Amino acid sequence: MLPPQPESTPRLADGARPWVRGLVLAILVVIAYLGAVRGDFLWDDDLHVTANPTIIGPLGLKEIWTTAAANYFPLVLTNFWVQHALWGLEPLGYHLVTLACHAISAVLLWRVLAQLRVRGAWLGAALWALHPVQVESVAWICELKNTQSAVFFLAAILGWLGWRDSGRSRDYALALLCALLAILSKPSTVTLPVVLALCVWWQSRRLVWRDFIPLAPFFALSLLAAGWTIWEQRVHSGAEGAAWAQTWPERFAIAGHVVWFYLGKLLWPADLIFIYPRWHIDGSHLPVYLPLAALLVVLGVLWWRRNGALRPVFAAAIFFGALLFPVLGFFSIYFFRYSFVGDHFQYLASMGPLALFAAGITIAAERLPGAFAHVRRWVPAVLIGGMSLLTWRESLEYLSHESLWRATLARNPGASMAWFNLGDTLVKLGRHDEAIAAFRRAL
Secondary structure (H helix, E strand, O other): OOOEOOOOOOOOHHHOOHHHHHHHHHHHHHHHOHHHHHOOOOOOHHHHHHOOHHHHOOOOHHHHHHOHHHOOOHHHHHHHHHHHHHHOOOHHHHHHHHHHHHHHHHHHHHHHHHHOOEOOHHHHHHHHHHOHHHHHHHHOHHHHHHHHHHHHHHHHHHHHHHHHHHOOHHHHHHHHHHHHHHHHHOHHHHHHHHHHHHHHHHHHOOOOHHHHOOOHHHHHHHHHHHHHHHHHHHHOOOOOOHHHOOOHHHHHHHHHHHHHHHHHHHHOOOOOOOOOOOOOOOOOOHHHHHHHHHHHHHHHHHHHOOOOOOHHHHHHHHHHHHHHHHHOOOOOOHHHHOOOOOHHHHOOOOHHHHHHHHHHHHHHHHOOOHHHHHHHHHHHHHHHHHHHHHHHHHHHHHOOHHHHHHHHHHHOOOOHHHHHHHHHHHHHOOOHHHHHHHHHHHO
């Protein structure tokens, strides 16, 4: 998605073999998130695991795959069902599986970027995997939806790229199968066909109608899953009512705010919050449309220069927008009753901007004079080290209900649901006076 490498692929840094670099990447990820594996089940983990009748009984696999109990991600619930059979309700096992999926996704992302001849592919994958905005997805057990779907999402892209290189039908079948598994893990991966089309454009520098023929099954699968998910959110998740009554102009305004918010958190990951303040968007006030207007101007410039110097930026922007589209506010999602944004919503989307940033760092380092050659090694090391430390610190907030809700309220004291949940946690701990105070704040 970024500046292509020369036809002769350069050796890996320090002469390391690919499997060594992949192992190093996975180890870095595990070390950065080790603090999170000591955490407990949090918030709605009860709906997914600890109080889910399809996991703990009396229901089971049959109901996961044949009833609304699957809550539109049956493959993840199947994973939880297997884990429960192996280690019951011990959270350590669930954390290790989620972390393993995240580490595998990091390695797969590296291979995808390398296959697309993206400069700084390994650094891009490392920055994505170690960025603190990913802590919510890795430390929160029910967000196995994110990490597991990422494995199949990236495997589908690798299969697609392999099919384009070799023409082998088995690679195409693998891509289609992984696309289905990704959707069964998390429906927001329905935008995968757009990413595959973007890969075609990136490699061929053009996109013609016949390129969409092999993409047709992917689009058909995604359209079916998207329609099902929208219906599920309304009927079973209860995403209807005053909290989701925004007008269409207001939804477009929200989308503009959302995009810039997520980019800002990637650029400067400070004050990350489990529940961000919910914006008040009044469509009758013109200033609320300024972020959207700025976004449209930027997209217009990128489209104009899509085949020029801004081609990599255009590719990263399309990837980012496509993966964010399901959560931009155009569709009603239950979580929007609390906030229009959440770190876990940009888990996949963040790959684009962070890969672009890594490519820019790599190109800038290569252009330095020979006297500054040491900078080429130290800049990536400092970035990776800094991200790892921030991730480690952020993950400590997810160790328990109390630590999570207190960290949330320290940065968003107006989050009534956090006060309610803190009060509930304190009741269970027997600290009734503190619980009463929390409930009063919630009211």
